[in-house]
Amino acid sequence: MAIESTDNPASLERAALSRALVGVARQDRAALQEVYRRTSRKLFGICLRIFGERADAEDAMQDVYITIWNRAGSFDPARGNPITWLATLTRNRAIDILRASGRRPTAPIELAAEVADERPDAEAQLLEQGEDARINHCIEGLAKSDAQMIRTAFFEGSTYADLAARISLPLGTVKSRIRRALLKLRECLS
Amino acid sequence: MNDDDDLLAAELALGLIEDPAAASRRAQDADFAARVAWWEAHFAGLAAPVGLEPSAQLWPRIDARLPQNDNTPGNVLWWKLTSGALAAVAAISLFMLAQRPQIELPPQPGAPAVASLAGETGSAMAISYDSATRRMAIAPIALDPGKGDAELWVIPVGAEKAVSLGVFDARKPSSHQLNPAQARLVAAGATFAVSLEQRGGSPTGQHVGPIVASGKLVET
Structure with missing residues (x-):
C-alpha cells in the first residue's frame, strides 16, 4: 500500500474513521453514529445496488451497522483501510441476507457485446480516490462481458454455477473466462 | 503464491x-x-456511491437496536428487561394455570422451568416450560423478525448442535405442546436460542439467519 501523506483529505478521513471504529469496539454508541455519518451514503450505495430497492436496502443497512457494532473489535487500524473493511463487511453481509431470504437472483443475463460502444460506465464517473479508482480503471480494461460477470458476482452474490445458468453457457466456459479475466485484473492492479 | x-x-x-x-x-x-x-x-472499490442517501429514519432505527452500554453495571435496560421478563414469566405461569383442564389433577411438579432470553441487539423473550404437561409458553418481549420468521432452537445439555423447535409468532405470546421427542431435549440446563430466518424458518436444519437472543432454562 502506498505511503499516505497526512494532509491528504482521503487519509484524514481514513484516520477519523479508524478512530471512530476503535470507539465502536469499546461499545461507544456516539462512535457508531460517527461511523454512520461518514459512511452511510457509501454503504447504502452497496446495499441499494445489491437489493435494487430502497426498503430492502435500508433493512439490510440496519443489520450491517449492528454487525459493525458487534465486530468493530476485529478491525485492526494498523493494518487495514477502514473504508475497505466496512465496504467488504457490508457487501458480504448484504449477500448473506439476500441468500438467506431465498432470493438469490436467477434472472437470465445477456452478456454485453465485446465492442465498447456504450456510454462510459456511470460508476467510473463517480470514483472516489485511490484503490477504488484502480479497480474501476482495470475492470474497464477487460472485455465488457467479462467485467459484467465479475460485477454480477460481486453485486448479486452469483457463484460460477449461478452465472453459468443465468448466461446459458457451460460451467467450464464461464470458469475459464472469469479466471482468465481475474489474472488480467491482477496484472493491472499490481 | x-x-x-x-x-x-x-x-x-x-x-x-x-x-x-x-x-x-x-x-x-x-x-x-x-x-x-x-x-x-x-x-x-467496485462499490461506488450511487448518489442516494438512506432515509432520515434509518439511524434512529439502528440506534434503537443497540444495547445500552452493557459495560455499565446495573444499567437501566438490563433491569427493564429482567423485570419485564420476570413479569412475563409470572403472567405465563398464571396463564398456564388457567389453561389447565379443570377435571385433570394438577401435575406433580408445581413450578415450571423458565428461561429468559436476551441478545446483544436488545431482543428479549421469556419461555416457561412445564415438563409434566410438556407445555411451553413463549412470551416475546422485544423481538422483530422483519419480513421473516423467528425460529426457536434448543441446544440440549451436553450437546453442541441446536435442534429446531419451529417458528413461532414473534408478536404475541403463544403456547405450544411439545411432542415426546422434543420434550427429551428440553430440560433444565438446556439453552434456547432464537434466530431470524426467512418465512417458514431455516430450510437447512441449522440456523441461517442471525441468533438474536439466547438463554438457559432454569428450574424455578
Whole structure:
C-alpha cells in the first residue's frame, strides 16, 4: 500500500474513521453514529445496488451497522483501510441476507457485446480516490462481458454455477473466462 | 503464491465458489488469507456511491437496536428487561394455570422451568416450560423478525448442535405442546436460542439467519 501523506483529505478521513471504529469496539454508541455519518451514503450505495430497492436496502443497512457494532473489535487500524473493511463487511453481509431470504437472483443475463460502444460506465464517473479508482480503471480494461460477470458476482452474490445458468453457457466456459479475466485484473492492479 | 492459489483467493473473495475447504484454508493459512484480503480490498472499490442517501429514519432505527452500554453495571435496560421478563414469566405461569383442564389433577411438579432470553441487539423473550404437561409458553418481549420468521432452537445439555423447535409468532405470546421427542431435549440446563430466518424458518436444519437472543432454562 502506498505511503499516505497526512494532509491528504482521503487519509484524514481514513484516520477519523479508524478512530471512530476503535470507539465502536469499546461499545461507544456516539462512535457508531460517527461511523454512520461518514459512511452511510457509501454503504447504502452497496446495499441499494445489491437489493435494487430502497426498503430492502435500508433493512439490510440496519443489520450491517449492528454487525459493525458487534465486530468493530476485529478491525485492526494498523493494518487495514477502514473504508475497505466496512465496504467488504457490508457487501458480504448484504449477500448473506439476500441468500438467506431465498432470493438469490436467477434472472437470465445477456452478456454485453465485446465492442465498447456504450456510454462510459456511470460508476467510473463517480470514483472516489485511490484503490477504488484502480479497480474501476482495470475492470474497464477487460472485455465488457467479462467485467459484467465479475460485477454480477460481486453485486448479486452469483457463484460460477449461478452465472453459468443465468448466461446459458457451460460451467467450464464461464470458469475459464472469469479466471482468465481475474489474472488480467491482477496484472493491472499490481 | 502460484496462480491457482491466487485465483482461489480471488474466487473466494468474490463469492464465486462456496467451498468450505477454501474458507477454512483462509482461517489457517496466513499467506492465503492475505491474498483473499488483497482481492477483497480491490473488489470493495467496485462499490461506488450511487448518489442516494438512506432515509432520515434509518439511524434512529439502528440506534434503537443497540444495547445500552452493557459495560455499565446495573444499567437501566438490563433491569427493564429482567423485570419485564420476570413479569412475563409470572403472567405465563398464571396463564398456564388457567389453561389447565379443570377435571385433570394438577401435575406433580408445581413450578415450571423458565428461561429468559436476551441478545446483544436488545431482543428479549421469556419461555416457561412445564415438563409434566410438556407445555411451553413463549412470551416475546422485544423481538422483530422483519419480513421473516423467528425460529426457536434448543441446544440440549451436553450437546453442541441446536435442534429446531419451529417458528413461532414473534408478536404475541403463544403456547405450544411439545411432542415426546422434543420434550427429551428440553430440560433444565438446556439453552434456547432464537434466530431470524426467512418465512417458514431455516430450510437447512441449522440456523441461517442471525441468533438474536439466547438463554438457559432454569428450574424455578
